[in-house]
Amino acid sequence: MTLNRLSGLLATLLGLFLVFWVIPNHTEPADYGWLRPATLPAIAAIIIAGSGAIHCIFPKGKAEMEPMVLGRVVLFSGIGFLGLWLMKVLGFLVAAPLLMLTVMLAIGERRWGWLVIGVIVLPCFTWFCVDFLLGRPLP
Amino acid sequence: MIDFSTLAAGFADALTLQNFCFVWLGIVIGQLVGAIPGVGPVMAMAIAIPFTFVLNPLPAIGILMGISKGGLVGGAIPAILINTPGTADAAATTLDGYPLTQQGKPEKATKMALYSSVTGDAFSDVVLITIAPIIATVALKMGPIEVFALMVFAFSIIAGLVGDSMAKGIVAAAMGLFCATVGLDPENSTPRFIFGHFELYDGLPLVAVALGMLAVAEIFRRLAMIHGTIGAAITIPKTRKAADKRVSWREFWSCRYTILRGSVIGTVLGAIPGLDSSAAAFMSYATAKQTSKEPESFGKGNIHGIAATESANSSVSGANLIPLLTLGIPGNIAAALIISALMIHGIQPGPLLFEEQGRLIYGLFGLLIMANVLNLLSGLLGLRLWVRVIKAPESIIFPAALLLCTVGVYLATGGLFGVVVMFIFAILGFLMNCMGFSVIVFVIAFFLGERFELSLSQSLNIIDGNYRVLLAHPVALLFFGLALFSIFWFGLRSKAQKSPSASSEV
Numbered sequence: 222m223t224l225n226r227l228s229g230l231l232a233t234l235l236g237l238f239l240v241f242w243v244i245p246n247h248t249e250p251a252d253y254g255w256l257r258p259a260t261l262p263a264i265a266a267i268i269i270a271g272s273g274a275i276h277c278i279f280p281k282g283k284a285e286m287e288p289m290v291l292g293r294v295v296l297f298s299g300i301g302f303l304g305l306w307l308m309k310v311l312g313f314l315v316a317a318p319l320l321m322l323t324v325m326l327a328i329g330e331r332r333w334g335w336l337v338i339g340v341i342v343l344p345c346f347t348w349f350c351v352d353f354l355l356g357r358p359l360p
Numbered sequence: 361m362i363d364f365s366t367l368a369a370g371f372a373d374a375l376t377l378q379n380f381c382f383v384w385l386g387i388v389i390g391q392l393v394g395a396i397p398g399v400g401p402v403m404a405m406a407i408a409i410p411f412t413f414v415l416n417p418l419p420a421i422g423i424l425m426g427i428s429k430g431g432l433v434g435g436a437i438p439a440i441l442i443n444t445p446g447t448a449d450a451a452a453t454t455l456d457g458y459p460l461t462q463q464g465k466p467e468k469a470t471k472m473a474l475y476s477s478v479t480g481d482a483f484s485d486v487v488l489i490t491i492a493p494i495i496a497t498v499a500l501k502m503g504p505i506e507v508f509a510l511m512v513f514a515f516s517i518i519a520g521l522v523g524d525s526m527a528k529g530i531v532a533a534a535m536g537l538f539c540a541t542v543g544l545d546p547e548n549s550t551p552r553f554i555f556g557h558f559e560l561y562d563g564l565p566l567v568a569v570a571l572g573m574l575a576v577a578e579i580f581r582r583l584a585m586i587h588g589t590i591g592a593a594i595t596i597p598k599t600r601k602a603a604d605k606r607v608s609w610r611e612f613w614s615c616r617y618t619i620l621r622g623s624v625i626g627t628v629l630g631a632i633p634g635l636d637s638s639a640a641a642f643m644s645y646a647t648a649k650q651t652s653k654e655p656e657s658f659g660k661g662n663i664h665g666i667a668a669t670e671s672a673n674s675s676v677s678g679a680n681l682i683p684l685l686t687l688g689i690p691g692n693i694a695a696a697l698i699i700s701a702l703m704i705h706g707i708q709p710g711p712l713l714f715e716e717q718g719r720l721i722y723g724l725f726g727l728l729i730m731a732n733v734l735n736l737l738s739g740l741l742g743l744r745l746w747v748r749v750i751k752a753p754e755s756i757i758f759p760a761a762l763l764l765c766t767v768g769v770y771l772a773t774g775g776l777f778g779v780v781v782m783f784i785f786a787i788l789g790f791l792m793n794c795m796g797f798s799v800i801v802f803v804i805a806f807f808l809g810e811r812f813e814l815s816l817s818q819s820l821n822i823i824d825g826n827y828r829v830l831l832a833h834p835v836a837l838l839f840f841g842l843a844l845f846s847i848f849w850f851g852l853r854s855k856a857q858k859s860p861s862a863s864s865e866v
Contacts, residue, residue, distance in 0.1 A: 224795070228795035228796065228797070229527070229528075232531045243553065247553045247554070247555065248550070248552045248553070249548070249550040249551070249552075251547075254547045254821075255547070255817065255820035255824075256545075256546075256816060256817040256820055257545075257547070257548070258545040258547075258550050259552075261541055261813050261816070262538055262552065262553070265535070265538035266534075266538060268531075268533075268534035269531050269534045269538070272527045272530040272534065273527070273531055275527045276525060276527035281524055281525040281527070281528075282524035282525035283524070283796055284794060284795045284796045285794060286794040290584045290585060291794070293585075294580045294581065294583075294584045294790055296584075297580050297584060298580060298783060298786070298787055301762070301783050301786075302780070305779055305780060305783070308776060309776055313767075317763060321759050324583065324759040324762065325756075325759055327583075328583055328586040328754075328755055328758075328759075329587075330753070335756055339756050339759055343756075343759075343760050343763060344763065347763060347767055351767060351771065357771055359767065359770065360770065
């Protein structure tokens with residue numbers, strides 16, 4: 222099965238998951254009114270499942286995914302979420318330089334000048350503009 | 361009937377050195393904050409309002425209008441240079457702006473954005489000045505059924521953006537629509553899909569979803585693809601032709617219909633309260649793509665794409681003043697801030713404003729024209745500075761863009777929850793891109809979804825099972841007809857015209 226065809230199958234499974242689990246469990250029933258809480262989400266989910274099935278059977282277009290790139294995207298997403306957690310715990314002024322340092326080291330930046338700009342100057346300038354000048358508190 | 365002596369007196373009031381300085385200051389601030397993703401002109405306007413207390417009404421409104429107009433130009437700069445829209449209005453500008461930068465033509469792209477933006481803005485100002493009362497009357501007559509019909513028409517435009525696979529396009533649109541239903545439902549006000557997070561009562565934040573899918577997904581992809589030597593974020597060849605750095609008159613003139621169409625779309629949508637410039641930009645882009653002789657070049661660096669989006673999103677700002685000044689109804693957040701500033705100065709917007717404060721209103725119109733000229737001049741000077749920024753290495757540009765997106769969404773949504781949503785949608789956007797699902801279609805459907813459901817609910821209650829009621833709404837019937845036409849024209853017809861080479865890949 223090609224990735225393109227698989228994308229249709231995944232859409233179908235997503236649609237069915239929404240129809241049979243998410244919508245019944247995360248909307249409240251209402252027995253009055255023309256448009257009930259589950260009506261439009263259910264229509265959207267059925268369209269997702271139906272169109273996904275059609276694409277699975279008659280695939281068009283293309284789908285490409287490099288495992289290496291996917292793995293690194295997962296890595297950078299993880300760094301991002303970790304950075305957010307650190308911002309919540311330690312605050313922006315500590316977490317932002319750590320986040321920048323980790324990202325810059327992960328992509329292979331080793332030049333001191335650029336590291337200083339990225340890790341110290343940019344977060345401090347952002348904090349100065351937003352927190353100090355605009356008076357909007359950062360985490 | 362226009363009183364020409366009042367008109368002349370109003371314009372004379374506007375053309376003073378003091379007003380000139382305040383409007384220019386507003387434009388410089390607007391371009392600066394517009395270029396910082398997530399900060400945007402609305403926040404700067406909100407901060408500036410208290411400082412305008414000490415000014416006379418005309419310079420006070422002038423500085424706010426300057427910030428608003430400058431922000432429209434500024435928002436396009438990071439959208440084009442680093443694929444991160446400075447404001448939500450500029451999200452559609454990334455589609456063709458960033459590819460042009462990748463081709464080593466950032467000056468051409470930013471200049472085209474500037475010219476289109478100023479032209480669209482000037483167009484809507486002229487419409488505002490000349491036929492404001494007429495348009496406002498028509499817009500006021502649009503009830504829920506007409507708005508629903510307009511939403512159906514807007515969805516039908518999506519048919520032009522689905523790409524090679526109609527099924528995938530429909531899946532993307534349905535996913536966007538589904539995500540738009542998160543939060544309280546419009547008819548019963550019961551929570552849906554909030555998974556215990558009270559932050560989701562108001563739905564998924566648009567800025568987090570749009571920045572995540574359009575900007576952060578691309579940042580992650582670019583970061584993931586960096587191997588070995590780190591080069592500049594964008595490689596601009598030194599031996600570029602002069603033509604790559606400027607927009608010739610011939611190029612600008614070739615975009616005249618695109619700009620005019622974008623300006624009309626933006627002006628019409630801007631005159632309808634509640635519809636903002638993002639919708640206008642995407643609708644204009646879709647229309648430009650489908651009416652183009654080279655639709656396949658869109659998304660790959662076609663200046664018509666930039667002209668379409670920037671003319672449309674900028675023309676909304678002038679048109680938003682139509683319901684504001686004539687009916688006292690603010691069309692968007694920026695207009696709401698202007699209305700509050702007017703009221704602070706003892707001016708009550710509404711139908712009587714033209715009679716009671718005619719001189720002030722014509723003075724305001726004079727400021728709008730002045731602001732357009734200053735916006736163009738400031739933009740031409742500022743663009744050179746911004747283009748230099750992208751010569752920094754990608755190890756600085758993309759982490760910095762990620763940091764700015766994080767801070768911007770944090771500020772816009774008021775907490776880290778919005779940033780988490782942004783990251784989740786960034787991953788979704790990356791996966792959808794890999795699988796060939798249109799992210800743009802998703803974002804448009806998401807954006808239209810909430811208003812679509814609300815107007816559908818209101819319309820069904822008004823119709824109450826008697827569909828003959830629709831016959832009493834000719835404007836709605838017109839929009840339904842246009843929707844059918846656009847599905848045929850943009851979707852079915854263009855698919856049928858495609859050669860067999862675009863056939864299925866099994």
